[in-house]
Amino acid sequence: MLRAMTFLIAMTLAGMAAAVEPDEMLSDPVLEARARDISKELRCVVCLNQNIDSSNAGVARDLRLLVRERLVAGDTNEQALAFIQARYGDYVLLNPPWNAKTYVLWVAPLAMVIAALGIGFATVRQRRAGGRSAGHSAVEKNQLSTDEELEVANFIEHYNSGDRS
Amino acid sequence: MKRSLAFLPFVIAVIFGGFFLWGLNPERDPNEVPTVLISQPAPEFDLAPVPDIQTPGLSRDDLVGNPGPVVVNVFASWCVPCRAEHAVLTSLVERDRIVLFGINYKDKPEDAARWLAEMGNPYSRIGSDSSGRAGIEWGISGVPETFIVAPDGTVLFRYVGPVVGDTPVRKFRAALVEAGALPKGGA
Numbered sequence: 001m002l003r004a005m006t007f008l009i010a011m012t013l014a015g016m017a018a019a020v021e022p023d024e025m026l027s028d029p030v031l032e033a034r035a036r037d038i039s040k041e042l043r044c045v046v047c048l049n050q051n052i053d054s055s056n057a058g059v060a061r062d063l064r065l066l067v068r069e070r071l072v073a074g075d076t077n078e079q080a081l082a083f084i085q086a087r088y089g090d091y092v093l094l095n096p097p098w099n100a101k102t103y104v105l106w107v108a109p110l111a112m113v114i115a116a117l118g119i120g121f122a123t124v125r126q127r128r129a130g131g132r133s134a135g136h137s138a139v140e141k142n143q144l145s146t147d148e149e150l151e152v153a154n155f156i157e158h159y160n161s162g163d164r165s
Numbered sequence: 166m167k168r169s170l171a172f173l174p175f176v177i178a179v180i181f182g183g184f185f186l187w188g189l190n191p192e193r194d195p196n197e198v199p200t201v202l203i204s205q206p207a208p209e210f211d212l213a214p215v216p217d218i219q220t221p222g223l224s225r226d227d228l229v230g231n232p233g234p235v236v237v238n239v240f241a242s243w244c245v246p247c248r249a250e251h252a253v254l255t256s257l258v259e260r261d262r263i264v265l266f267g268i269n270y271k272d273k274p275e276d277a278a279r280w281l282a283e284m285g286n287p288y289s290r291i292g293s294d295s296s297g298r299a300g301i302e303w304g305i306s307g308v309p310e311t312f313i314v315a316p317d318g319t320v321l322f323r324y325v326g327p328v329v330g331d332t333p334v335r336k337f338r339a340a341l342v343e344a345g346a347l348p349k350g351g352a
Contacts, residue, residue, distance in 0.1 A: 045198050045306035058271070059306060062297045087208070087304045089201035 005029070019056050019064075026068050035068045038080050042067070043092045051094055198306050202320040207237075207312075208302035212292025215269050217278045223266050223292030229318040234344040235264040237312040238288070239300060241272045242280035244308040246327035251284050253328050254311075258287040263346055267291040270300050270308050311337070313344050 009029045020039075026032040039053035046057035052064055063084060070080040084092055096102045144152065187193070202208070207228050214222035228235060238254060240247040257263040267288035269277045274293065281288075294300055303312070306325065313322040322340040324333070341347040 045304075048196060048198070058297070059300075062301055066298075066301060087201070087301055089199055089304070091199050 019054050019060065021061070024061065024064055024068065026072065031068070031071050034077055035064070035071055038067050038077055039064055041081060041094055042084060043094050045088060045092065198325070200304060200323045202304055202312070202323060205320055207314050207318050207320050210292070210299040210302050212268065212294055212299055215277050215291050215293040216274045218281060218286070218291065220286060220288055220291045223268065223290040225318070227266065227290055228314045229316070231264060231316050233264070234313050234315050234321065234341070234346040235266055236346075237266045237268065237314055239268045239270050239303065239305055239308050239310045241270045241308050242276040243272065246329065247309045248284070249329045250309050250327040253334060255285060255287040261347055263341065264289060268299055268303070269293050270305070271295060271297045313340055313346065315344065
């Protein structure tokens with residue numbers, strides 16, 4: 001049963017992979033699946049836009065074997081990735097890590113969207129406010145300021161008190 | 166506020182222009198893989214000598230305590246550019262008294278021995294890395310690659326590809342001068 005399942009899994013995996021040779025694969029299907037996951041995270045240093053899982057380069061094969069070796073030795077996925085990263089740098093990780101060098105990379109898209117939305121809202125609001133304030137000033141032209149109001153009140157008071165000059 | 170906004174398109178144009186200028190710079194190699202090893206201690210490795218040659222093997226310990234910086238060259242008999250680079254390395258050893266160590270990367274011992282017999286052997290030590298494992302420790306992406314290692318075992322410089330032709334040789338010699346392996350102002 002187990003053998004049949006291993007065979008089945010191996011065959012499905014083989015269908016997906018162009019580069020992983022049968023002799024590289026681990027007999028443990030769980031470890032092998034983890035190794036495949038890790039391999040997809042690692043950049044091939046020869047053919048830069050491929051991951052090592054799909055690359056036929058010699059170094060990619062060596063790294064695939066190394067990943068499997070680390071997993072058999074009991075490494076977690078993160079430890080195995082860190083092992084390769086220590087030798088080849090952040091560059092081998094297809095998913096760039098979050099660190100001082102990549103803050104701009106990670107934050108820039110979000111910051112740009114926020115800035116764009118901010119500018120958009122500000123423009124729209126300004127336009128609306130501009131239209132309304134134009135209306136206000138038209139109304140205000142027919143209204144008196146507080147000083148004028150006071151003057152008028154004074155005048156009326158004087159008039160009422162008999163000073164009709 | 167309004168007035169300063171008028172400069173915004175200009176600022177954006179400068180930022181993008183600068184980025185394009187950087188991207189179009191012919192000196193920039195987009196295929197360059199950055200090295201983590203520079204200014205770091207050389208990796209641990211211990212390689213047996215290539216069988217059938219008299220040259221001793223190479224390990225991390227051999228890189229430490231030399232009188233001056235040493236050059237570590239990763240080569241293989243199946244690597245065509247290594248053949249071209251061989252003359253440059255030989256001249257560095259014979260004319261400039263550079264100490265040259267070799268890592269024979271994924272090579273068959275008999276092929277390596279034949280190659281060295283034919284071309285000459287400028288290496289004072291050669292480690293046989295038949296599995297390519299030491300190559301991974303050094304973070305190489307192919308052969309040839311050449312490193313300069315300080316007497317304390319710190320990696321000072323890495324050159325990817327063959328040191329052949331005017332510009333690569335000039336760059337490599339400049340790195341050797343900076344490392345203190347060549348006198349300043351030497352041709």
